[in-house]
Amino acid sequence: MASAQSIRGRILDADTKAPLPSVTVVLLHTTLGTVSNQEGYFEIYTKTPGNYKIRITRVGYEPLDLNTTTDQTLMEVALKPTFLQLNKAVVITAQRYETNQFNRPEAISVITQKELDQRAPRSTPEALMGTTGVWMQKTNHGGGSPFIRGLTGQQTLLLIDGIRLNNATFRSGPNQYLNTIDPQNISQIEILRGSGSVQYGSDAMGGVAQILTKNPVFTDSLSVNGSVYGKYMSAGMEKSGRAEVSVSNTKVAFLGGLAYRSFGDLVAGGDLGVQKPTGYDQISGDLKAKIRLSERYLFTAAWQKLEQKQVPVFHKVQLENFAYNYFDPQRRQLTYARLEAFHNNPWFRKVTLTGSLQQTLEGRKSQKNDSPILVSELDKVNTWGAVMAIDSEPTSYWKAHSGIEYYYDQVNSTREDINLKTDTRMAKRGLYPNGSTASNLALFSLHTLELDKFVLSAGGRFNAFDITVKEKELGASTIRPSALVGSFSALYKLHPHHHLVSSVNTSFRAPNIDDLGTLGIVDFRYEVPNTSLKPEKALNMELGWKARTKRFSSQVAFFRSNLSNIIGRVRSGNDSIQGYQVYLKENVAEAYLKGLEADAEWQLAPTLAAYGNLVYTYGQNITAQEPLRRIPPLHGKLGLSYRARQGIWIQPQYMFAAKQSRLAQGDIDDNRIANTGTPAWSLLNLNAGYSYRWFSVSMELHNIRNKAYRTHGSGVDGYGRSFWLATQIRF
CATH class of the missing domain: 2.60.40.1120 (Carboxypeptidase-like, regulatory domain)
Structure with missing residues (x-):
């Protein structure tokens, strides 16, 4: 009994x-x-x-x-x-605690565990392909940088389990760091579009992409479970495997995983053929343990590590006369501990303490065809973080989340030029000033009132920074910028199934070590440092509609962002170094972005649904009287989803992008983009699979018509006609 x-x-x-x-x-x-x-x-x-x-x-x-x-x-x-997924998720990113997606004013895109299992993405960036409000650019096959409302890189914030992935060396353009997260260790991906600085601080001007990793779960008695996963892609483009094991009881829950992936050279569509070199290898591991100290105290410890070897930068070999140019190694390691305390006090309903250490190591090796010099660069960034957050519930209709957070980055950057003919070595200045540091201290408070017909949210954050770069030639210099930002949003319950939403918020991006201390070749230019930079700012406004009925769900958002103090690259006269034009970063621009995001799901029958989205973004540099750089074209997707009770699913999908011919001068100068722009393209894919209690299999036919295509701004082309097959056995 x-x-x-x-x-x-x-x-x-x-x-x-x-x-x-x-x-x-x-x-x-x-x-x-x-x-x-x-x-x-x-x-x-x-x-x-x-x-x-x-x-x-x-x-x-x-x-x-x-x-x-x-x-x-x-x-x-x-x-x-629930056949439909849209507007039915429980999300964390909007307010830093669990809320219902449909009842929040913010525009949020969610990729669930079920979608990830069925699609079996090759990488975390590729998991975001086709997500509403996200445009994926790939400088190289081992990269992938999300554009959220026309912004990427330093102006879009990446989080892992609430911890900043962005560090002080994130560059202004697309980067590869999202690809340092194992896609099979993800439980949910959340994209907060158009806001995030009040919740999470610097860089969240376009929005926030948060990766939530898998959690072990407690069980009533001792339980040992596990799984083995394998995937193969045609032409040897992917051979992946992952093993997981979990052990749990009423007090302790543990989950661990180990994965190895070998990616062959990408085979593009049409008559483009093999893009060599693009392949690389990757190994990763992760551990997470939860300990129930009592009914009121929960302790979590987690560790993640991923390393990639010899990740080629294809367009540099193809277009810039390099014999080879690759990242080696590309490594990220995250360790964090979190203590959660639950109390009956309404002002301290939950108190969370998190301490973290994230270490990134980026090596770059390159050699020109006509040069005996091997250039070997190495950047190491250690980021310590500490966050204290308090959840309050003063009344049944008032919730608050407040806290203090601190991050400290330490950057070590070196370079060595090796003459392979004479076997001589010469130490040179790294990409960043060696020994540079950056600290980031913030106070924030978020509040939500849930009234009869309204959900009102408001918040504020104060951020202070201390950034020091140590140049041998120019001497050490320190800047101490600060920012105060706020937000207000409202949801009106027009009907139980239809909500009107609106928001206005300010956001910012503080200059970082990449801005202040970059010296050398970046992309297709040579950059020199500038230590007189100020924070970038943005004013974001949004109006939208959300619907959720038994057979239909939809989100529509109209947005506009006014940007000021934007840091841009400016030509430094007619100077050139090593054959590259010289650029200097300055607070030179005002700009705006505006657009439309719409997605919908409609259940046509008990086992059949239709879905689709459409995204349009328009960006204009007011100062230069030209388009903003790398603005995504009009794009979207349409699809059908059939799911039988027996565990069978079939999903045909059509994806498309219009031509992007609105180019900034920087786009025209970019050797990855044709002078006339990026051509329009469309893809036809078919995903299918079967799942039983202990076994599942999934497959996909990709680019069935074998069309040649490239996503705007990318340095590699897309997959040609191909297939993959993935299986998972659970025990």
């Missing part, structure tokens, strides 16, 4: 009445939780009898919150299967 101090129940499928295993059940405002067994039963023990709210979630079903008590008899809960 169950204890009086327990909450127990059985979870069923609302349509079939079949028991649902592996359903996550948590008691909100405590550390307690479990998963349902094969018969759908769960039981959570507590030392404190009384009233609780439980949250019940399972992929493919609508999340459910229920009020219950410890003296209640066995409850029976029916979860509604």
